[in-house]
Amino acid sequence: MSRKEPRLYFPHDLKQGVSLALSHDQTHYLMNVMRLGSGDHVRLFCDEHGEWRAKLDVQGKKKAGVVVLDHLRAPQTRPFLGLAFTPLRPHRLSFLVEKAVELGVSDLFPVLTKYTAVRHVNEDKLRAAAIEAAEQCERLDVPTLHPLQDLGQFCGNLTPSQHLYFCHERQEGGLLWDHAGSPPKFPLILVGPEGGFDAQEVTFLKGLPGVTSVSLGQGILRAETAALAALSLFHGAPRA
Template identity: 45%
Template sequence: MSVDLRRSPRLYVDAPLAAGAMVELLADQVHYLASVLRLGSGDSVRLFNGRDGEWLSAVAELSRKRGKLEARRQLRRQEGLPDIHYLFAPLKHARLDYMAQKATELGAARLAPVLTAHTVARRVNLDRLRANAVEAAEQCNLLAVPEVVEPQDLSDVLDTWDSSRRLIYCDEAAPLGNSLAALQGLAGPGGPVPPLAVLVGPEGGFSAQEQQRLRAHPDVTAISLGPRVMRADTAAIAALTLVQAACGDWR
């Protein structure tokens, strides 16, 4: 099959992928391939499921209501995401969509909503959050989609924290310093990414009690994101960029 892979659409599927495997498409995927892209029999589609790598597949059946793809050959072997969790106070719709997409692009392995004293948007549509992560992974040639977990209160998160994972807390009240240097001390110059988590709070910041508890926690490293006040979705990008550059898979 000779195709321009850059022009082949990518889809995330849950089905196993192997040579000759037939993959049944979901309704929205059928609509996208049939009605938006207007693909036909034999046209190529790249598939990934987060377990079996990326596969070049061909349209075996496609109508307005149903579609099947046949996996033909593996293009890339599976690669894991860096072991970085992103914890965040939920935002309102469009900004939460944006944040989920950017955190996925920056390599977060888990998206974990955290409810704080000043969190305004206390209800989280997990299906929408995951859909944004899937879309970002499809568009950016990622081989895996971050896990999306149920919201938890910050106090519960800290009570049950796994001491093997370092929590990097973006402290808007922290004195300015070299955050990059502080983060570089969490990992050696090479080797795998250590288990890490990044926490960004709500627009109103953490309460005084939350700040006190975070700063006193033995598994927390507090960093500053500089002299300017950032919106929470911007802080997500800044923090994950710093972490990936200092102790993630950008080293």
């Protein structure tokens, strides 16, 4: 049985017959991790040009390039599905991003709230986690990672077309499940920290237009569990 061709996110101008250089990390991955050699096939993809098959061209122990061969898949427009989340410890946050990418998220919004314990994010590591997840799950795009904002800034940047589902652990009734069957065109999910939202934050969010306070069911979920439970309800659902 033939081996599955490795995929690389390659946001460059992909055209048949073009020769492209690989980065040091890409070269190491293909040659030392995947044990590929000259002539072996890989797949390159990006949002703008879709997916292409390419042939590896080894030029030395630590240097390689690819020659683009044929077009496999045309680019696709992914429906908007936003996730706003508070920073977590690095390994948990990488897990959250990885699974969110698999579940079709288009935009990632790290947000600071009063009870957020981790007050920063490593954008390079999060972006790398998102790219790796897209490579593994055969997406043709990588989600947009937005800059870290406080809750007020985040809400101030919402557009009239976006609808925010505020996942509130103390919300009585109003399950997110009730809204997921036919979501709006631009749904955005907000999940808070493990300490929950401050009372003033809850009042602030509930007073905003275009915001619906929802429950994820009985019990208190870990932050990453809540985010993925919410995303899974919207994954693949038809849009209004």
